[in-house]
Amino acid sequence: MNHHRHAAQPYVRPMQGWWRRDPFFVRYMGREATALAVLAYAVILAVGLVRLAQGEAAWNGWVDALRSPWSILLHLVLLASMVIHAHSWFEIMPKTMPMMYLRGERVGAPAIRRTGWIATVIVTLAVLALAAWWPR
Amino acid sequence: MKRSNAPIFWLLFGAGGMLSALLGTALVFVTGLAAPLGWPLGDGVASYSRMHAFSQHWLGKGFLFVVVSLFAWHAVHRIFHSLHDVGVPTGMGAKLLCYGAAMALTAIAAGSLLVIGF
Numbered sequence: 680m681n682h683h684r685h686a687a688q689p690y691v692r693p694m695q696g697w698w699r700r701d702p703f704f705v706r707y708m709g710r711e712a713t714a715l716a717v718l719a720y721a722v723i724l725a726v727g728l729v730r731l732a733q734g735e736a737a738w739n740g741w742v743d744a745l746r747s748p749w750s751i752l753l754h755l756v757l758l759a760s761m762v763i764h765a766h767s768w769f770e771i772m773p774k775t776m777p778m779m780y781l782r783g784e785r786v787g788a789p790a791i792r793r794t795g796w797i798a799t800v801i802v803t804l805a806v807l808a809l810a811a812w813w814p815r
Numbered sequence: 816m817k818r819s820n821a822p823i824f825w826l827l828f829g830a831g832g833m834l835s836a837l838l839g840t841a842l843v844f845v846t847g848l849a850a851p852l853g854w855p856l857g858d859g860v861a862s863y864s865r866m867h868a869f870s871q872h873w874l875g876k877g878f879l880f881v882v883v884s885l886f887a888w889h890a891v892h893r894i895f896h897s898l899h900d901v902g903v904p905t906g907m908g909a910k911l912l913c914y915g916a917a918m919a920l921t922a923i924a925a926g927s928l929l930v931i932g933f
Contacts, residue, residue: 694902711897717835718890718916720843724883725920727846728927731870735863742861745851754847761839768836775829799837806841807856810849813869815859 710767716760719753769795824892824914831889838882870931883924887917 698704730741744750772795773788780786850861859865869875895913898905 698900708897708900711893711900714890714893714897717831717839717886718894720839720847721883721886721890721920724846724879724886725923725927728870728879728883728924728931731863731866732927732930738863738866742851745847750851751848754843757843757847758840761835761843764832764839765836768832795836799840802837803841806838806845810845810860811856813865815862815865 706767709763710771713760713764713767716757717764720757720761765795765799769799824888827885827888827917828892829889831885831887832893834882834885835889839886842882867931870928871933873933876928876931876933880924880928884917884921887920891917 698708727738727741730737745754769792773791776791778785779791845856846861849856853860870879891913895905895910898909903909
């Protein structure tokens, strides 16, 4: 009886490690995983703001913590993740954006991606300039 | 018909995703590498007086708030929608945990920036 009930159960395809079966899925998971880096960085910045509000000693402690080798390693991982995030974000942007027309012609995917990267380079240079030249 | 609240979360996801694509790399480099290492931008990039002045300025304050909160809302929305892919059931508990985390980070950022003052 028990045996019969067991045999009558439908076959369920195992889903363990499904995303490793196809390079497309691996890229998909890599793109989704960048959210962990973005969240980690938001947490790090939020802690920094708390320490900044607590005064100079607390702030200096936070900056000291950032100097530890583990923190540097973590931030290298975060840096790589942010680049992957930007890359994948602009890669899918042509599909997620409403269609755009310029002089009667549809703006193509390569142009949208290029615009994204140009904007990123400009913003990056602006942040670096601000960090370098804001009065110390 | 009851209106769905989903567009709000997707809007925050999109805004945070765009902002982190544009700014994320530069910010991680400055706050996580250049400031603590003192290279290549020199010392004092993240000195207390400088960061305090930056966070007191309305522009700096707004910038910091928008970055922390939108990064958080982007990330938790994406993580929430990926839970199913890694075999985690997405019930109300998971939803509260994810969006609650973004809410908490938003509140922490706002509270700290208010304490810092103007």
